[in-house]
Amino acid sequence: MAASVAGNLIGGAALGAAFQLLFTEIQTTIQLARAFKGELENLDKKLKSLEPLVKKMIETNMELDLSLSNTTNFETEMKKGTLLVAKCKSLSSWKKAYKRPGHTKKLRKFDKYLDELRKILGLQLGVDILAIVGGVKSLVERREKQENMAPARMVRDRGGVPQPPQFVIGLDKPLGELKMKILREDGSVLVLKAHPGCGKTTLAQKLCNDSEIKGKFGSNIMFVEVSKTADLNLIVRRLYEQKDSAVPRDGDGARKSLELLLKQIGPGPILLVLDDVWSESKYIIEKFMFDDIPEYKILVTSRFEFPALGPTFKLETLDNEDAMKLFRFYAKLEDQNSNIPDELVEEVVQRCKRVPLALKLIGRSLCGRPREIWRSELKEWSKWDSSVLDFESELLLCLKRSLDIFGQKDEVLKECFLDLGSYPEDQRIPATALVDVWTELYRRDEDDATAYLFKLSGFNLADVMVTRKDVDEEDDYYSEHFVTQHDMLRELAIHQSKQDPETQRKRLILELNEQNLRDRWNELNERTFHAHLVSITTDGNFSSNWCNMNLPEAEVLILNFQSENYALPDFLKNMSKLKVLIITNYGFFPANLSNFELLGSLTNLKRIRFERVVIPPLSKTSIKLENLQKLSLFMCTVGQAFDSIQRSKPFPKLEELNIDYCRDFVALPAEFCDAVKNVLRKLSITH
Structure with a gap:
């Protein structure tokens, strides 16, 4: 159904995009947030009944070439609804059950808004609207006749370039570098790329309002948002509106209309900014490229690269100092009267990962609140199963x-x-x-x-x-x-991986430390998890005192640790479907592994990768990995691992052996070479 709604709505219209986003979010959330299933199903029915009315409203605006400003409230409410629905997922956990009644009230209030909206649209788009449409059409026709009879007039700038936010930090250096590329480098297209919420649009706005840029391009600077649901005709129409020029109605197509506009405002230099271009809208950039228009530059802001169209300028994340300044501004901590300790502020900023959008949203949410609330919020974010994304739906949607x-x-x-x-x-x-x-x-x-x-x-x-x-x-x-x-x-990846109940997730990602180890082990012990990928990360205090988990479906096991001594978990012997084992020591010195013989029970294991571990003599472990095809050793202590191996033949099907930066490695013993010579296809040794 979501696809049909998207197909029926007018592409590129802000209203359609907002309605579609809400509809899609509900479809996804109904399956995941069972605690709110009744309320979400009601919203789903209301939206389906609203679809034809919303479609008609958009078509009417487009048909009459009217501004969408009169429907701004509709768009705003749709976005609020999307955030409400998205938050249902984070409140489905039993640990947050106390927050559900309040959120249910908000959902029901939004449900009533949809009822009112349906009544209003039904009246507006009824019999009376036909008379209005007829009257406006006749006015438009008369105006067009007058314009066609009048002599050609000069195109005037309507100030289409938006101003950057009132407070901007950390963009002076990238602005200078970006400006140099625009002013001095050849090529018509430059892509400004950054992670979502990191300030691409803000930097582009600052560029357009820069005195040197204005000095070169004058009034010939145009700025238009493309977004995910791009519509070429609508974009060209907006550009004509920015220049206060009548949109041609000769049916020759958007590209020709744009070319006509560019030649109208020329022959001086022209800068066109296409903001928020998505990968599937690459054709928009291509349509806007004209080789025969001199000094014509296109700046594209995007999360993606378009290497075939032009070079990429990457905007990096804020450094710690600038991130602190930006957060303090939005949290209103600049004055000396704030009683929020600096270390508390630093912890919150760290949780925001120096992303400007996160700093802005979290800063505003904590602004003016007592430090007890700050500590409470930080405590929630710091839980093993929590993230800032659980509490900031707008940030989550953006990412x-x-x-x-x-x-x-x-x-x-x-x-x-x-x-x-x-x-x-x-x-x-x-x-x-x-x-x-x-x-x-x-x-x-x-x-x-x-x-x-x-x-x-x-x-x-x-x-x-x-x-x-x-x-x-x-x-x-x-x-x-x-x-x-x-x-x-990374937070987004983990957040999205944990939307299903823990025992049913595709990935079981465990991050264990001294603070949460005992509680998590009690929760995990003797339980069965159906994950296909299992990742367990432990800190330097981990004693290798494992709980007993059942992982019957696991095909990949990733063990990350920092200890000098590390025991492989006993539950390994029951992981009959395991195909990939990756063991990585992030400490400074190679770690000693115990329970190495457990590997012999992994009959389906095909790939092993060890990093910074001591490999024991394989001939003494009596393990035999019948199906192992690839063995990778990175910065390991090899010692006598491969000595006296001919008789045991632990790897009868080994096809690839990689030995990288193993300092004590000298040579492979002749008996090992004899044992694998008929099966080994690839040997890589790097020092």
């Missing part, structure tokens, strides 16, 4: 929009993004580890799995970095490639 978009096109790519939350915060993720996971979990070959890394980078949901410049990718081994991710995007 997950791009996830929803590419998830509709490629569900596996969305799952790959969510898998990134399985690794510790602020740590580089080895590309080869991700490839191992995705190859087995999603039944892809390694080339396709590797391509997902770069697709995520293109969507600005991850960054791929190379640690050595002399790396040769021709051998298809990416040992020098690592993936990093913005902290807020």
Whole structure:
């Protein structure tokens, strides 16, 4: 049904987009927020009955070429409704049951608003509106006749460039760099890329209002929002409105109309800003490119890259100092009368991950509130199953929009993004580890799995970095490639992964520390979880005193730790479907592993990756991994791991062996080489 609504509504209209967003959010939330199922189903029915009326309202506005300002309240209420519905998911947990009655009242109040809206629209779009339409049409026709008879007039600027927010911090340096690219570099298209909520639009606004930019482009600066539901005709119409020029009605198409406008306001330099362009709207940029118009620049702001159209300028996140200043402004902590301790402010800013939108929303929500409330909110955010995203629906919607978009096109790519939350915060993720996971979990070959890394980078949901410049990718081994991710995007990945009940999630992501270990172990002990990917991260105080979990469906197990001694969990022996095991020590020195013999029970294991661990002599462990195809050792202590191995033959099907930066490694013993010579296809040794 959501798709039909989207198809029937006029593309690009703000009203249609707001209505569609609410409708889609309800469809998703009904399945996840059972505590509010009755209220959400009522809202769903009301929206379906409103669909034809909303469609007619939009068509009427478009048909008469009227401004949408008279329906601003409708758009605002739809957005409020979307935030209300989205919050239902975070309140479904039994731990937040005390908040449900208040939220239910808000949902019912919004339900009544929809009833009133239906009555109003029914009257407005009834018999009386036909007479109004006829009268306005005749006025429009008379005006057009007068304009056609009048001589051509000069195009005047109506000030279409929006002003940046009153308080902006941390953009002076990127503004200078961006300005240099616009003023001095060749090429007609430049893409300004950043994570959602990080200030792309604000930087573009500052650029357009900069004195040097105005000095070059004068009044020929145009700024238009494209958004997800882009409509070429509507965008061109808005540009004509900005220049106070009558939109041509000769039917020659939007591209020709735009070309006519650009030549009208020329021949001087022209700057066109296309704000918030989504990946599926690439054609909009292409339609706006004209080689025969000199000194014509297009600045695109986007979460995505468009490498085929032009270079990318990446806007980085605020540093800590600027993040503190921005938060203090919105929380109104500039005066000396504030009794909020600095350390409390710093903790909140840290939770906001230096994202301007998060700093703004959280700052406003805490503004003027006593420090007891600050501590209470911070305590909620700090719980193992909580996040700032659980409490700020607007921030959540902003972040997950791009996830929803590419998830509709490629569900596996969305799952790959969510898998990134399985690794510790602020740590580089080895590309080869991700490839191992995705190859087995999603039944892809390694080339396709590797391509997902770069697709995520293109969507600005991850960054791929190379640690050595002399790396040769021709051998298809990416040992020098690592993936990093913005902290807020990691929060999003974890947040989206935990929408289902814990025992039914696709991913079980556990982050254990000294404070929560005992409580979490009591909750997890003797329970069965159906996750396909399990990630367990522990701190340096972890004693390897494991609880007993049942993980019958797990195909991937990721163990992250910081201890010098680490025991593999006993529940490993019951993980009969496990195909990928990744063990990473984030401490300074290689860790000693115990219970190593448990690996012998993993009969379906295909890939193992060890990092910073001591590998015991395999001949003494008596393990035999019948189906192991790939073994990767990174910065491990190898010692005599491969000695006297010929008789035991622990890896009869080993096809690939990677030994990277293992300092004590000298050579593979001859007996090991004899044992694998008929099966090993790839050997990589890096020092």
